[in-house]
Amino acid sequence: MLGNFTYCNPTKIYFGKGALDGLKAELPKYGKNVLLVYGGGSIKKNGVYEKVTAILRECGKTVAEDAGVMPNPTVDKLHEGIERAKAAKADFILAVGGGSVCDYAKALSVSVNCEEDPWDKYFTRFEEPSCELVPVGCVLTMVGTGSEMNGGSVITNHEQKLKIGHVFGEEVFPKFSVLDPEFTFTLPKYQMVAGFYDIMSHILEQYFSGTDDNTSDYVMEGLLRSLIHSALIAVDDPTNYEARSNIMWTATWALNTFVAKGKDTDWEVHMLGQAVGALTNATHGMTLAAVSMPYYKHILPYGLAKFKRYAVNVWGVSAAGKTDEQVAREGLAAMEAWMRKLGLVMDLTSLGVTEDMLDDLVKSTLYMQGGYKVLTPAEAREIFKESL
């Protein structure tokens, strides 16, 4: 750990079968008016909506709803939510859904009482909130983003063709999150595996950066091995509780700030994927999957030692009698085979991207400084093109 840092993660987690009962301990701590935030209505089909609203009634809450949060929540939806929260005089925001719903709830939390335009303040100037926050709790129904235990919030502005994330400080973290792996069982396979790859990508964005010796890299190798193992079980047997619970907990720790401490991080795959998300509304995890292989093959020569370590420690590649580059490329090949076994989308064409969108994609991409090679727009264009 060569870097200095502070660490604080106050979110309380209720994990396991029946974890929703945690709401009964948490909700009484907050005011009477709850804004219930959710997505397209899948929680009404799988019974989670009914269970949550029953507990809200039991706790004597007055509930207003803000439904229809989309996979890439937009700044327009955020403005709609602000009006709903104000009308309901919301004391608390309860987000029920996946990462998009949690991200949106946090954006709402810092925006309801904000006197400036939240897009400008938080997603352009990246300022911290200066207004009173509306506290947030989460009930997770889909894993991947880690949003349940961090300060991250990604919002899309279609007008500006931008999908931008702000990582807020600990006062914006959810006060609590309910993680019941069984709530994820009914998710369609496409969304399930996209979430798995989102987790994978979160870890790799933090792993493929820096050349120092760092405890976090060892921990990430453990998280990766757990994820790789459990994902193969879950894709064949989606209601395997043990596999789904391991994946759910791995997802949380992949992005709750722990594994980034004291080290550099990259995040360029997310920048490429978010550019696709800004233009297509494709599922986030699939945008990452589609650009990952061309990206990693491109930067491998610049971070050869780490890609070799990845091959050996995570994929069990034997280094005996091979060049470092051979070992490293075998690691990426093993990863690609795993991705195909999961059924991930491996090309942007399947996500609705066409060659005439390349210029806009390059313009919508943010270029990060922490990876083994800082991309030029020309290189990003090449990677997008190879990903078609």
Added chain:
Amino acid sequence: MLGNFTYCNPTKIYFGKGALDGLKAELPKYGKNVLLVYGGGSIKKNGVYEKVTAILRECGKTVAEDAGVMPNPTVDKLHEGIERAKAAKADFILAVGGGSVCDYAKALSVSVNCEEDPWDKYFTRFEEPSCELVPVGCVLTMVGTGSEMNGGSVITNHEQKLKIGHVFGEEVFPKFSVLDPEFTFTLPKYQMVAGFYDIMSHILEQYFSGTDDNTSDYVMEGLLRSLIHSALIAVDDPTNYEARSNIMWTATWALNTFVAKGKDTDWEVHMLGQAVGALTNATHGMTLAAVSMPYYKHILPYGLAKFKRYAVNVWGVSAAGKTDEQVAREGLAAMEAWMRKLGLVMDLTSLGVTEDMLDDLVKSTLYMQGGYKVLTPAEAREIFKESL
């Protein structure tokens, strides 16, 4: 993760060179009267005392001192500390030292306003505090116990020949801890390596339990590999900042509750070691080192699959052409070689234990239920005897 759990760890960490400046952000949150708790005075030799008291003065605090906390803090010392804290009307306890000092500060935190006898309430009946707590902050000068980010507190009662730990809930966790790896540089080698083995043992106590598939086990393999690697560097080069910082952070995560979540744990090595501590005042980490090999060799047949996994994933033992037991025993042999390379005490005789103490040791041992074999007192006696 087959088990249900809650997780919450609100301690704020300031980590790295100059991390002591975190005190300037934290101390103003608490009242004027600070009880400064420390040990035998090594902090006066290495300059930490001067730095800490300068910041306390800068923050306008009235400081009372409670020095002389011993390696195994006693219930007698605790009663002395309660009187000092009451006389000083302490609003805040600042612990500066290693795990014993942090443990003691937490025991003090829950005892100052406790109307019952704290030994009976907390270390015999294991109750949670019902009085007002005095908040605690820590400045760490020695790594190993993880006490800086958990609710654990181990107190020794010489009259009853007992050394007992209570794991308190999150309200007893330190509000913040300052972790500057450079503060650990001046520690004598004996204490340094004892701390390293304490970390190792914390992880192994949680690893060698359960037969389920659990993300925590993968994470622990990462922490173990980081520790093994950095300890070998630090023992030759104690002021290697990178190694000492990795070890410091690994120690914190070995015992801040994270890696125990959703799984069984053992802790029998600590029970054996604490029995030795209750009778001899030997350095905690060395008591663990001295009993570990006889204990693990004894339980290996009952947890063979996990010992094999440990050999392969942590020590890089090749399984090809070997029986599971051969692989498992090679893992323990690699561990023993590493322990000897660090210069750990590998026998109880060197710690002042004699054969006539065996009966008392067996009586002072608590017998845990979570390991691969629940020890009988006769087995414990055998293990103590082999450890002589």
